[in-house]
Amino acid sequence: MSDAEAELYSCILRFQQVTREFLGTLAELEMSEEELDAGLRRLTELGLLRSHSTDPALLVPVDPDLAAAALTAPIQESLQERRRQLDQIHVEFGRLRAHFLEGRRFDTGSIEVIGHLDEVRAALNRASNECREEVLSSQPGGGRAPEVLEEAISRDTALLARGVRMRTLYNHTARFNAPSQAYVAVMSGLGAEYRTVHDPFGRLIVFDRDLAFVPDREGSLGAVMVREPSLVRYLCSVFENAWAHARPFSDAAADGLESVAKELDGTILRLLAAGYKDEAIGRRLGMSLRTTRKHVADIMDTLGAVSRFQAGVLAARAGLLDHDESEDESKPGTGVRGAAG
Secondary structure (H helix, E strand, O other): OOHHHHHHHHHHHHHOOEEHHHHHOOHHHOOOHHHHHHHHHHHHHOOOEEEOOOOOOEEEEOOHHHHHHHHHHHHHHHHHHHHHHHHHHHHHHHHHHHHHHHHHOOOOOOEEEEOOHHHHHHHHHHHHHHOOOEEEEEEOOOOOOHHHHHHHHHHHHHHHHOOOEEEEEEEHHHHHOHHHHHHHHHHHHOOOEEEEEOOOOOOEEEEOOOEEEEEOOOOOOOEEEEOOHHHHHHHHHHHHHHHHHOEEOOOHHHHOHHHHHHHHHHHHHHHHHOOOOHHHHHHHHOOOHHHHHHHHHHHHHHHOOOOHHHHHHHHHHOOOOOOOHHHHHHOOOOOHHHHHO
């Protein structure tokens, strides 16, 4: 409504009942004949003006609240219908949501738990047979059992024969394991690649970057088979980061016993300082409990420490806990034994 139309309505309110001719004589309106007719039509369209019931020539103003109620009634009805439609959609799709959540409980397309070791081996063999491009594998532990390696040889040989690229991460301690050394020597000759790290992130096998196997809960011999693309891509990125910082596999003698021992000592020191017990350190580094305890005892003796806590303090003072592993390899005498000596 324009200001002129509002002024016209106010003028009619003062007289309550007026005619078109009378309004045309009012100088206070300052409206042309055309503007007056347009204004009266607009007020009538808005329901603010009506003709008298007994005399159509008389114009009568209408309560704005009544006019607004009449004007908005279709809008209110439309809104109520929309609300009914919204409520119906929520109810119907809510029922479908319940079915959806129920169905996800049984969805094995992206993640599947395999509870038994023989089923895990069958799934790995099937994935190997279907693999066409690449296998990524992280195998923590100081060495793999001879029977496990024997089973892996035939499977991995077939993969390499098909041109599949194979990359595997081991603990550094695998360099001391004779069966692992022999296995790596044979498979490397066929084109497989092996590197070692001091503390692998965990067990993992990925086929063609679209199917991954990770361990089931701790203590279980089962596995979890993952096909969900985002999860598989993330696991591959974890592997690639570890691979970039790993060292080519070689047996301890070829790499230098002192170098290997120094690196293991540094890792054990960091784990000791972090509060790890001997059992947990052994699991992390792939060493037996007996070997782990011997390393810990040697480190404490070298540092002159009488407790694990003191060993951490002395190592920190010597700067053995806050430098990069790559620096150790380029600076002689920076290991535990070198610093203590």
